[in-house]
Amino acid sequence: MSAYYAPLIGGIMIGLGAAMLLLLNGRIAGISGILGGLLGKAFARQAESRSDAGWRIAFLAGLVAAPLLYGAFTAPPAAQVDASVGTLAVAGLLVGLGTRYASGCTSGHGVCGLSRFSPRSLVATVTFMGAGFATVAVVRGLL
């Protein structure tokens, strides 16, 4: 059971971060939307549509800085990446395209969408989780 304490506490903190952004700033903590929206501003022609970049950059900077803060107090987070360089590139491309067409990822549809009982987000979450289960089954079945 204790193996599940860290995931549960981490999950609660993810929820707290999303709650802060929602209740203080009035924004949804959907990472693909925050990052993709920022990228979209680089393609925007009108200056006014570039205006709300600040909070996006601040939130993403927080995400990037978090493991450094964590590592300052304890050992740096363990991570094991088994995928090859080629697989990572294909996977990244699919995640970038897919999350933008679906308007959300694990945080936007998964955490925030399910928290507000959005049927659209439920369909998205069931679909990407199902695709994830199937992909791992196929990859591990073939290995």
Next chain:
Amino acid sequence: MSMLTSLLAGVIFGLGLVISGMTNPAKVLGFLDLFGKWDPAMAFVMAGALMVGTVAFRIAGKRTRAILGAPISLPTARDIDRRLVLGSLAFGIGWGLAGYCPGPVMTSLATGGGKPWIFFIAMLAGMAIFEIAERRKA
């Protein structure tokens, strides 16, 4: 002020990703290996996040403005269409191939070596293709 709270929210969200194990692709793939050696740990991440999230969105639903004064901007799209389903399928396949999704890969850039960068740059390319395709359509 709103920049500071946004930064702080990002730090707490990111610390949650690290502590939960979401920044470890092997752990995430263990959860996605439902038909093999399934590791249910990551289901507890979602459970914890939803415990707090449902309360926060319930509070937000009763307000029109956020505490710092900005309007609360909730998604308005309601349609369950091909874009949503096909996009989510592509996302799920990519997630299952690498074990990274957008948040955790960003929280791996500073400490995770070169591999998260490869995924991240490819992900930005995918997002850029979307932006270009959408603008061409308009």
